[in-house]
Amino acid sequence: MLDIRHLGERIRENRKKKMMTIKSLSEYTGLSVGYLSMLEQNKTTPTIDNLARICESLEISIVDILESECEAKTIIRKEELTEASYPDENLVVNIADFRRSNYVYEYITIQPGEPPKKKEYRHNRDEMCTVISGCLNLIIEGREYTLHERDSAYIKEGERHCIYNTGEKESVSLWVYHRK
Numbered sequence: 001m002l003d004i005r006h007l008g009e010r011i012r013e014n015r016k017k018k019m020m021t022i023k024s025l026s027e028y029t030g031l032s033v034g035y036l037s038m039l040e041q042n043k044t045t046p047t048i049d050n051l052a053r054i055c056e057s058l059e060i061s062i063v064d065i066l067e068s069e070c071e072a073k074t075i076i077r078k079e080e081l082t083e084a085s086y087p088d089e090n091l092v093v094n095i096a097d098f099r100r101s102n103y104v105y106e107y108i109t110i111q112p113g114e115p116p117k118k119k120e121y122r123h124n125r126d127e128m129c130t131v132i133s134g135c136l137n138l139i140i141e142g143r144e145y146t147l148h149e150r151d152s153a154y155i156k157e158g159e160r161h162c163i164y165n166t167g168e169k170e171s172v173s174l175w176v177y178h179r180k
Contacts, residue, residue: 007045007065008040008043009097011039012040014065022040025058028057029050029054031053036054039054041084041095072099072100076096081094082095083095086119088116089118089119089164090110090111090112090165091108091111091115093108094106094107102179106176107132107173107174108129108171108173108174109170110136110164110165110171112167112168112170118162119162121161123158124157124158125177125178126154126155127155127176128154128155128175129153129155129174130151130174132149134169135148135165135166136151136163136173138161
């Protein structure tokens with residue numbers, strides 16, 4: 001069965017089986033590390049040309065990578081989390097996707113201090129976050145909030161928002177959303 005919903009995860013799994021870093025896959029394919037990272041997190045889909053370049057580098061057929069099944073998970077160890085780093089925003093995102101539903105869980109760690117760049121987000125999904133440790137500064141539609149440990153926020157689909165950390169220690173929060 002054709003399954004593109006978890007295509008990025010299958011690319012990551014095949015890359016790891018080949019003992020390749022995302023940087024080395026970038027060098028083989030000529031695609032940027034950022035693009036490949038977004039692809040592996042299922043935040044973008046590749047063009048046919050880019051998928052062919054990736055499959056050739058991983059020595060796997062396009063048909064096999066599109067049709068292979070993703071195994072549902074009950075446990076995800078911290079070393080199995082997908083990680084993406086955004087140094088301009090002082091943050092790191094670790095994604096836990098159990099492949100059992102369309103729910104995705106992200107741990108977002110933000111280092112203290114004003115980020116060099118405050119990025120505004122607007123998603124086509126509702127999302128919820130809970131602060132696990134530290135504090136989280138959150139701007140939703142121009143209104144600013146400071147959340148502390150165990151505080152939660154709900155952001156409706158399409159609402160502009162921005163996150164950062166002006167506290168003195170690192171902020172860790174858990175974000176949950178439903179992938180459409």
